[in-house]
Amino acid sequence: MSVSVIQAINRICCRHVIDAEGHCPPADIFIVLPPDALGEAVLDNIKADMPGIDVKPWDFALDPAKEKKPRAGSSHSRLIEYMSRLGPGTVSLSTIQHDLQLHSVKKLRETLNDGTHPTTQVLTGLGVKYIPGVGRGSKSYLAKAA
Incomplete structure (x- = not known):
């Protein structure tokens, strides 16, 4: 090197x-x-x-990592608002899809499975946990703690 x-x-x-x-x-x-x-x-x-080189420190700092937030008006921000208004309990993704008028929940499932995604982190802060369905035809849920 x-x-x-x-x-x-x-x-x-x-x-x-x-x-x-x-x-x-x-x-x-x-x-x-x-x-x-x-x-x-x-x-x-x-x-x-390189004999004779004059090494001097210089003031340099890496830019901080950008904080990622859900886009305003996106299905993610609508989901966060939906879950913040919802009381404790479970709600199926198909109900969420209907209530939020989403075409598909495929990308939403991917987001909810990613614990580092900003939307998932906000939902976790609200006490919401994703419960994926197991097997063909099973339902996935979001559960909100009391």
Whole structure:
């Protein structure tokens, strides 16, 4: 990995000799290395292969992960609103499909099976649990706790 990084650094033309002593023109190189042993090893190799390099820390922060929310007006937001108004108990997906006038619940099932999906997380926060049907012709339900 170090060899690839050093080759990439040298591709920016910082190794063009400008005088008889072998000096090169100055160049600014910004690189983000992992904050672990691998990153330290790569930096040590860069320093060893490029003597005289001036390493300085720079203020850099990765952008935070974007918070995903259900789209407004989507079937997901309508489902969340529907379940928030509903009292404790169970309701079948076919009833939800009818009440929300959904064409299909196939994608909804996929969403409900994904515990990391924003819609599923909001429903979990409301005390709603997905109970998938098992076997052909079985019904799936959403159960809301008291």
